[in-house]
Amino acid sequence: MKITRRDLLLAGAAISASSVVCGPSALAAGPELKLGVVGVLSGPAAQWGLALKGAAEFAAAEANRDGLVKIDGAPCQVSVVAIDSKYTAEGAAAAANTLAGQGVKFIIGPIGSPELTGLKPIAKRNSMLVMGNGYAKDALGPQWPLVFHVGPGPSGWADPIIKIAKQKFGIKSVVLVAPNDQGGTDIASVDADAYKKNGIAATEEYYQRGTTNFAPIVTRIMNAKPEAVDLASSPPGDAGIMVKQLRQAGFEGPIGRLGGPGYGEISRVAGGDPVLKDFYWYEPVLVDEKVQLIADEYKKLFGTERPENNLFFQWVSGTRMVLKAIAKAGTITDTEKVAQALRALPVDDPNVGSGHWIGKEFFGINHELSFPFGVGLVTDGKLQPIVPVEAATGK
Amino acid sequence: MEGIVATGLIGISLGAQYALLALGFTLIFGILGVVNFAHGGFYVLGGYLAYSAVTYLGLPYALAVIAAALGTTALGYLFERFVLDHVIDDHLATLMLTLGLYLMMSSGLLVIFGPQSPAFSFPLTGVLRGHGFYVPIENLVVLAVCLVGILSIYALIYYTDFGRALRALADDRSVATAQGLRPKLLFPTAFALATGLAGLTGALVTPILSLAPHVGDPVLATSFLIVILGGLGSIGGATVAAFLVGMVEAFSAVYLGGSKGALALFVLVLIMLVVRPSGLFGHRVRGA
Structure with a gap:
């Protein structure tokens, strides 16, 4: 059979289209799930952001090792793209725009209220699910159905x-x-x-x-x-x-x-x-023997100590919940379906313990993960x- | 009355720290015509050099402070001699180079020491207490060093051949060069003197406040504000403005609160610049 230039172009277009949906590694293995991390990675609050980044990387590595996220039966390769928000609204908005440009649909972070305020409109416009922090009084609400809190304010x-x-x-x-x-x-x-x-x-x-x-x-x-x-x-x-x-x-x-x-x-x-x-x-987290196992596991996976700030553990449990919801929803693109699955999940982590969804009275929506704390x-x-x-x- | 005395003492302490910071900044502008955006970086570097000397080399704090001042002096000399000197008359180029140096310094310190503040305390921790006021001994040490620093800079600039040569170069470089003065030797020395002052200040002040790679940002902003208020390039202006800013900051923060206090300071600078654009002692910016 003679291969024409038209056939080549069509084949190229088909490959490009599948890359957009599943990511480059889909050609070789399963689909790729990119988790965006938006957090402060420089300046006085950098230790908070480094804890967030380390936690997302840990949860991704754990999911890849154990094949925790499967889409249509195929294990999904989870990767992390981290961007420094510089603890500013404009930095977080710019980071969300960059992630949207890369086709990222799930954001872990940001940490501070100004960042979350800057990021939310961009995330909403691009139907991105956000598992963030930020203790602002309007951090969550029914008008932000895809925004969740990693822990209570x-x-x-x-x-x-x-x-x-x-x-x-x-x-x-x-x-x-x-x-x-x-x-x-x-x-x-x-x-x-x-x-x-x-x-x-x-x-x-x-x-x-x-x-x-x-x-x-x-x-x-x-x-x-x-x-x-x-x-x-x-x-x-x-x-x-x-x-x-x-x-x-x-x-x-x-x-x-x-x-x-x-x-x-x-x-x-x-x-x-x-x-x-x-x-x-x-x-935020009571670091007992069970929680300490996360730190030990981190050292095994990365060969270094976990980030110092204890928010690390909270972000691990939050990221695990998001990955669990993605696996349950069976999609890496339909964030509304994942949000629905997330809301229905019991608040439970193998290391951090069990808790509840809270926030209805203060924010008007039960979107805050509440685990035991200290x-x-x-x-x-x-x-x-x-x-x-x-x-x-x-x- | 007690409150006024206590607040006045805080203002003097703040002013002493600011004066030490602003002296080097204004010296570089006055003599070289360079706005040194790396000034905050030399301050932080001075802090980390002193911290490293105490923590890793086991030096006594006083020696560590001297080592920090010498280290930042050497780096300042090398930077001026081999980088800045080639573009010394191009204001945009010097601005970009010093800004770039600052970013390199703060990023380098972040990579080496991490983002968090290490344990680095001033060796003298006592507090002198009177009726309704208190003065930490560490603040008195900074005040003493500040006074010695100001007097030394004055003596150096106005009563030595070296100072006369620098002033001549600042006044009219072509005439001064024709008279045999050598900018290639004197400019790096002046720059080194200023960066050494910034390093000395960092080594003295960071254990009193905190040491982290980013703490140079507000230092640069404060130095800029003081030098503009005092008159760019004026040593006397910078000194007076530093104590004025310290006093305004202390009294406004104590009696108006942290937010309104910051506003009051900038309103003062705005009024000063409208009434006297060249600053308190700035008859002219510089001659060369």
């Missing part, structure tokens, strides 16, 4: 932590300090409401992001004579300086950080646990074991 965990802190330290008044952008105000104000509901007088103080010396803010806080200070979502580097300067100014009360993990860096910058003195914080405590300058807390419910 402060509306889920602030109340149980405050109850523990109140019992432990007998706090009656608190000043909350955070950066004066959405990443700060949306968390500090929700934390403040939770303090007030627990009978603790709360006032809010905001600072310009990029501030390096907090001595004036510390003086202002001292003038308010609070019994406790909560550093909310201040980045760990900022929080460490504030702790140190508060202690230099003579502040003796407990200091909280109801905004995320970062204890290690805060302690290093402040000058150690004796400077922290009495300190409490939200620990409360970190330093008392009298000594690090205490993490206090386990059941998965938040009802919000």
Whole structure:
């Protein structure tokens, strides 16, 4: 049979079309599923983004090794494309556009509220499913049916932590300090409401992001004579300086950080646990023996230690849930079908434990994964074991 | 009254840190006509050199600070001599080169040391307390170094042959060169002096605040603001503006709050530039 130029062109077009749907490796093995990772990979919050990236890469490697994602019976090759959002709305929007251009339909991340705000419209326009974080008050909602939260925001965990802190330290008044952008105000104000509901007088103080010396803010806080200070979502580097300067100014009360993990860096910058003195914080995942297995597995797969920040474990469980939903829906292109499958999945992870879908009361939609978490405590300058807390419910 | 004294002391501490930062920045502009966008990078590098000297070489902190200042001085000299000097009269090229150097430095530090702040504390941790005010001893050390730094730079620039030569080159390079002064030797030395100051400041201030690859960004912004306010190239202007900015920042943040305080500072700069575009002491930008 003579092969004409027309036959060659048709064959080429058919190959190109199949590559678009399944990715290049589809020619050799099964279809390729690209997970986009949008997170801050540089700057003061980079450890959060590195934890996210490491977690997505781990979940992808695990899925590939065990053939967890199968489409029409063929194991799907999961790969990760990570883009630095620089912790900005425009950075995250640009990253989402780039991923959309590459045909990526699933995004793990971003982390901060400004990023999520910038990313959501692009993701919605391109029917991308987002398993993100971001504690903004409008982070989720019925108008964003493909956007999910990897863990609860402060509306889920602030109340149980405050109850523990109140019992432990007998706090009656608190000043909350955070950066004066959405990443700060949306968390500090929700934390403040939770303090007030627990009978603790709360006032809010905001600072310009990029501030390096907090001595004036510390003086202002001292003038308010609070019994406790909560550093909310201040980045760990900022929080460490504030702790140190508060202690230099003579502040003796407990200091909280109801905004995320970062204890290690805060302690290093402040000058150690004796400077922290009495300190409490939200620990997204209680790292017990079962959770530690993820870290061991990571080392086996990648030959290095897992990223330091404990958000890593939360992102592992979130990414696993997305992959499970894709496998259940049996599609790597129909994100609405995957979202439907995700909503119907029980919140369960072999290492992190079992939980619930929450968010209906605060966001109007049950799109927040809620797993058991922990409360970190330093008392009298000594690090205490993490206090386990059941998965938040009802919000 | 106690509150005013306490806030004033914070303003002086902030001003001392800012003055040390701004001196090198304004020196480079005043003599070479180069806006050094790598200034924040030399500050961070100074911090990491001191941290490495203490942590990995086991040097005492004081020696580590000297090593950091010498290290950044050497790098500044080499950069000016072998890179910047070739395009010294092309303002866009120097801007791009210094910006590029800063990006290389911060990315390099990120790759080597990672994004997180290491444990790097100032060796003196005490606090002097009075009635209604307090002063951390580390801030007093920075203030003392700042005063010595300012006086040394003044003495060097106004009372030595080296300083006279630099001022002559800044005033009219062709005439100064015709008189036998050698820009190829003096410019790298002046640049090195300024980068050494930035490194010294980094080594002193990062253990008081925090050390991370990105902490040079706000340093550059603050130095720029102070130097513009004081008058580009003016050592006296930069010093006065640094303490003015420190005071405004302290009082506005304490009495108006963090957000309004930052706004107040920029409103002050805006008014100053409208009323006196050349800055507080900027009679003219530079002659050469």
